[in-house]
Amino acid sequence: MPKILVTGASGFIGHHFCEHILKNTDWNIIGVDRLNYASTGYDRLRDTGSYTDERVRVFAHDFSQPIEEGLAYEIGEPDFIVHMGAETHVDNSIKNAMPFVKSNVLGTVEMLNFARTLPNLKKFIYFSTDEVFGPAPIGTSYKEWDRYNCTNPYAASKAAGEEFCLAYANTYGIPLLITHSMNVYGERQHKEKFIPIIINKVLNGETLEIHCKDGVPARRSWIHARNSSDAVLYLLRHDLPLRDKYNITGEAEYCNRDLANFVAKIIGKPLKYKMVDFYANRPGHDPRYMLDGTKIHQAGWIMPIDFENSLTKTIKWSIENPRWLQ
Secondary structure, eight states: OOEEEEETTTSHHHHHHHHHHHHHOOOEEEEEEOOOGGGTTTHHHHHHTOTTOTTEEEEEOOTTSOOOHHHHHHHOOOSEEEEOOOOOOHHHHHHOOHHHIIIIIIHHHHHHHHHHTOTTOOEEEEEEEGGGGOOOOTTOOBOTTSOOOOOSHHHHHHHHHHHHHHHHHHHHOOOEEEEEEOEEEOTTOOTTSHHHHHHHHHHHTOEEEEEEETTEEOEEEEEEHHHHHHHHHHHHHSOOOSSEEEEEOOSEEEEHHHHHHHHHHHHTSOOEEEEEOOTTTOTTSOSBOOBOOHHHHHTTOOOOSOHHHHHHHHHHHHHHSGGGGO
């Protein structure tokens, strides 16, 4: 059976992707994860049943270090590599950029070096972010090859990883695709992310800070992890030109206040909030990001799940499984 190597397999997006692969293919999965604070060990994989599935093997390895001979032997020769593992929290990157450089830049180079040893590798997908393009004014949606304008260390580290991917594709023939995804949400997301924060604040009757600029709330476009996983699997399965990029766009654009009100309505409790002119003091954060998803849709991908139903399901699931909010 085909074999796929997934970095960050124990993380939030990675574990959803592994579950999606198991449900929709007969492929074998090799997971690589360094198990940092955001992974909660293997608990996400255990919770979905992936950890005990006979088609899954997971190795604890810091992929910013070389894959040594013994680990390479255990991994074997994957047909696909999906490099999802990364440091992702913007606040943390502003406090200390070096872990992001090590994970997102050096880690990407090490995975590319491993890919060079695989003569039969079919595709290497680098999972990147909308933040590499920087702030998007209202009415602006960035295409895949538009100029980059990184405004925080996290975005810069992901952009640097992209450039190394392109360089390796050109120099060594790595069969590369790059994706840009928007704000991903779903079950078992780390409590530091915005939707789990909203749920916790509403449940506990606490005041939520909503970031704004000149009184205008920040805006984001949201996509459930099942949808982003489906898009990546589509790119793996279909014969598309390599050394290219695809935007995986969100299902809906919401200002943060409207999103918080939606969550509170589903929970059935009032929203307490205050507007905070956050961006004046934290220039590493941007009020709006937006991508143009025309290209992947023209390639034939159709989003399987709509926003309101998937968010409602996520909220109700989180309330029924409170350990993931703690």
